[in-house]
Amino acid sequence: MLQVSYIRDNREQVLERLAVKNFKQPELVDEIIGLDDKRRSTQTSMDTVSAEANAAAKQIGELMRAGKKAEAEEVKSKTGTWKEDIKKFAEQLAATEEELYQKLVLLPNLPHSSVPKGLTPEENEVVLENGAKPELPANALPHWELAAKYSLIDFELGVKITGAGFPVYKNKGAKLQRALINYFIDEAEKAGYSEVSVPLMVNKDSGFGTGQLPDKEGQMYFVNEDELYLIPTAEVPITNLYRDVILKGDDLPVKNCGHTPCFRREAGSYGAHVRGLNRLHQFDKVEIVQIAHPDKSYETLELMSAHVQGLLQNLGLPYRVLRLCGGDMGFGSALTYDMETWSAAQQRWLEVSSVSNFETFQSNRLKLRFRNAEGKTQLAHTLNGSALALPRIVATLLENNQTERGIKIPEVLVPYTKFEWID
RNA sequence: GGAGAGGUGUCUGAGUGGUCGAAAGAGCACGCCUGGAAAGUGUGUAUACUUCAAAAGGGUAUCGAGGGUUCGAAUCCCUCCCUCUCCGCCA
Incomplete structure (x- = not known):
């Protein structure tokens, strides 16, 4: 606001x-x-x-x-x-x-001066592209077929017990999930983020605090009986930890990370482009959140972007960074970078992270302030980013790393998976 | 879920209708004292809105939240939320 x-x-x-x-x-x-x-x-x-x-x-x-x-x-x-x-x-x-x-509340945040004009995703600015796109064998499979072939994910079983968009991970698929989560959390902690484990449901005030309400009311699952929302991202509970808080000047920057499942109704999204892991109602994500001094927040945004890129590089995934154009940006963001990985079997880019500076848009609603050098209260800047969202990472890893022998696990993950091949 | 007790500033804690934005203590900040520190001592120490060119100053609101009674509410009444104790249930 x-x-x-x-x-x-x-x-x-x-x-x-x-x-x-x-x-x-x-x-x-x-x-x-x-x-x-x-x-x-x-x-x-x-x-x-x-x-x-x-x-x-x-x-x-x-x-x-x-x-x-x-x-x-x-x-x-x-x-x-x-x-x-x-x-x-x-x-x-x-x-x-x-x-x-x-x-x-109908006014969106003002975009940063570097935000390009534009209406559609095609008008996003490609900031950089990194990593070679792999050449796959002629019989290469998309991840949903690989998941079935190696018994990693069972989509039908998920439909049976819950519905479409709620996959069941099995065997090495389940272990790969857990490995990625632990790896991402460890990397975030190395970068100075302290881990928090937060509730997966939030009240109305929290929904308003970070701007999901009233803007995205219909996108969140709502538990009527107790008036609670299932979180669409860990950004909501983590940022709201600091609602109605006045921080000391030297508390800044505050850096938190956390793993949570995320729940999104994704109403109206069906069809081929949402097959497999491309778009789900429930998925796991490690989120990084910072509360920064207004003078430092754009510096912070670059550091967060670099952190996410480091993860993608370590996993050996080809990726590109987009600076979102005005029309494609979120409601509350002043500047957003999207990171996309190249899915070789689908021949398309998949968004795996979104890193944003909200400036005071959230903190104004949250009443999240700090005491500045003059001893006065001032709104802090909030930032967050996915580091990273799992499903599309899993999809790209499976597709890009498929070989005659099986799927090769990236070296950095082996200590976490404790296996080198899915075969 | 049932019964009872309670929610006051950074913290502890006083306050049962007017002198209360709120005693006292602690903490914190600044000063004095000291060679330096501790002790001692003095002063200050909420937030928001508003007025004002600005500062100073003024006004208003806030004692869990919302409503009510009253000329006047931290204090009385109602509803809700939360915490604690006992009972019940339970991973």
Whole structure:
């Protein structure tokens, strides 16, 4: 959520930046400023009446104590319509604030100046490409066939016990999952992130805090009985650990990592392009989260991007880094890098990580602040990234590393899998 | 799930209708003292909104959350959330 004061002070710039994100309702900006004017004047009126009422109440108290009951009664009789006025103003204020909030949450974050214009994924900017695309034998198989051939993943069994998009991992498939998770966590810890293990369900406040609500309400599984949401990413519980927190200046940067399953309804996504592991309702992911000083957050974003790239390099996967264009970016992000691996058997790029700087968009809602050099509270910047999401990594590993003999496990993973081949 | 107790500032903790944004202590910050430190001592130490060109200052709100009673609520009433104790259940 953008700060109203920022919108007021930088109206032109806000409009210009929103255009980069192809925002369709620029008129909201002026509506917001208008509502904020109304909010302010209502608050001032209410405060004035409250001040009078408080002064009278205080006076009555003093007169009562002094035993001047008659005078007290006289003051009391003058209190008149204050109470009603205050109530009226309070209602008006609440209504205006609500209206303001409802409009404010419709504004996406402003994109960073380096974000390219554009509407579609095709207009994303390829920042770099790394690693050679492997030449596969003519009879190479896509990962869903490899998974069946080596008994690694059973999609039908998942359908039976839950539904489509909930695969069952078996044998070396299950072990590969566990190996990747441990490897990713270990690497994150080496990079200075401390591990947290967090709840997989969150309340409404948390959903709002990181911006999934109200924007992506329909994308999350919801447990009616207890009003809890299944997390779509560990970003939600981990970032919300710091909701309503004022950090000390030297606590920054805060670095956390964690592994969780992620649950996404992915409503309406069916068909060939979501086959196998390409798109699931439940998948595992290791997430890295940082809370950074505003002056350092873009430096931090580069470091996080480098960390993710390091993992892909160590796994020997060809990848590319995209700088997302305005139209393809998430609602709350100011700058996002997507990392994609080359799936050789499918002949397509698969997104395996998304690293974003949210600047103060989340922290404004979270009320996540730190005490700056002047001792004043200031909103911190939040960043997060997948490091990494498992299914498409598994898909690419299986496809790219298939040989006559079987599937070769990357060297860095062998200490974790304790086997070198899937055969 | 049942019965009871309770939720106050960074922490401990006082406060049962007016003098309470809140005693006292601890912690922390700065100063004095000291060769330096400890002890001692002095001062300060919430957040948000708003007013003001800005600073200073002023106003308003906040004692788990929301509502109510009252001229006036941390204090009384209602609803909800959470914590603790006992019982029940249980990986």
